[in-house]
Amino acid sequence: MKAFAIEAYNQDPKFIDQTKPQINDEEVFIEIHAASINPLDSKIRKGELKALLEYDMPLVLGNDFSGTVVEKGKNVTKFNIGDEVYGKPRSEKMGTFTEYIALNEAEIALKPTNLSFEEAAGIPLVGLTSYQVFNDILNLNKDDKILIHAGSGGVGTFAIQLAKAMGAYVATTSSDGIDLAKSMGADQVINYKTENFDDIIQDFDAVLDTIGGDTLEKSFKSVKKGGDIISIAGPPNEAFAEKMGFGFVKRKIFSTISRKVTNLEKEYGVDYMFYFMEHNGKQLETLTKLLEEGTVKSVIDRVYPFEEAEDALNYSETGKAKGKIILKMK
Structure with missing residues (x-):
């Protein structure tokens, strides 16, 4: 084959x-x-x-x-x-x-x-990623405020729809895909080419980062104390290594890699997690129902x-x- x-x-x-x-x-x-x-x-x-x-x-x-x-x-x-x-x-x-x-x-x-x-x-990949982040990790509730980066991308388009279905207030970043992000239900769309999202978005409950780098680091300014930043772009951190059951050496390697975001966690009082989604047929069945109902597309x-x-x-x-x-x- x-x-x-x-x-x-x-x-x-x-x-x-x-x-x-x-x-x-x-x-x-x-x-x-x-x-x-x-x-x-x-x-x-x-x-x-x-x-x-x-x-x-x-x-x-x-x-x-x-x-x-x-x-x-x-x-x-x-x-x-x-x-x-x-x-x-x-x-x-x-x-x-x-x-x-x-x-x-x-x-x-x-x-x-x-x-x-x-x-x-x-x-499957974008749907399970979004569902696991919102349902299993963040326990996203009605009226929670979440910033989802890259709202017109693969993860972004699905994540916006799912977060709205769960009752959250959703802000997102985009440039050429602003209209698409709005059509997915985003309450607020920041044009990252002309605006600094970290100057606009403040005291949110959570951020879903799909980009990493400077975008991830700036996101710490947008979350309230005790809030959460979940990144699927990295860097992996020691908490992730522990969840995966990695040994001491690899945990310390990841701790070193993520030192900058660890410092930002302490500075802003925000919890950071790198997330790598898992296969789950039962959760896919839940998404199937939402898709067949037309709740998400x-x-x-x-x-x-x-x-x-x-x-x-x-x-x-x-x-x-x-x-x-x-x-x-x-």
Whole structure:
């Protein structure tokens, strides 16, 4: 089968031929119809996450998908052959830029009936990221104020919708995607090219940072004492290392890396956490209900045929996408 992979970190990916995987008794064998491209794919390709995740080469890229079950193990109870599904593989099983994949049934859910395969493929990673940050970590409540950076991006477009569905007041940053961010329900949109968000947003309950760097550091000014900053862009910190069960050496390495944000935590009285989302089929089922009800929707920027995966990845790395970039396999 054809797959889009890297053979070494920081090298350009290319198409390779792979043997179709065999399933075990708890797995389903899925023909992939569509997959989405995420900034995470570029970070993995460049080796930026080697401290967190080590992979064997060649490594097939891709972290979410939609497709059809074509075979199932004897212990699989939730799915049947012919079911249309979508999901986010666990980190060690990543590799959705391919024609087929074998996954545990806990990693997938039935595809929303009102979504195309392309629309569904754009949901799992950004949807689970948003849901886990808001529900599991922040316990976002009605009338909480949250700043979501990059409101017209893949995570941003979904996160705004979900936060609004949970009753929060949502501010976001954007430039060319201001109208899109507003259409997602954002209460306040700051044009980061002409305005300093940290001068405008003050005493918010939380920030979801999707950018890192200076944007993350300035965000500490926007959160009230006792508030929270969750970043999916980094840097990882010691608290994250402890959550992941890493040993003392790696925890101290992450502590050193995040020293600047640790100092900002102390200065502003704000709690910071780096977050790396987890696969969760049950939570995907919750998102499916929201999607089928029309509470949230999938936002797609462009769909590329699988053969143009390199162009799609290059476009993703420009940072100009409004919504999700999709690869269509079938």
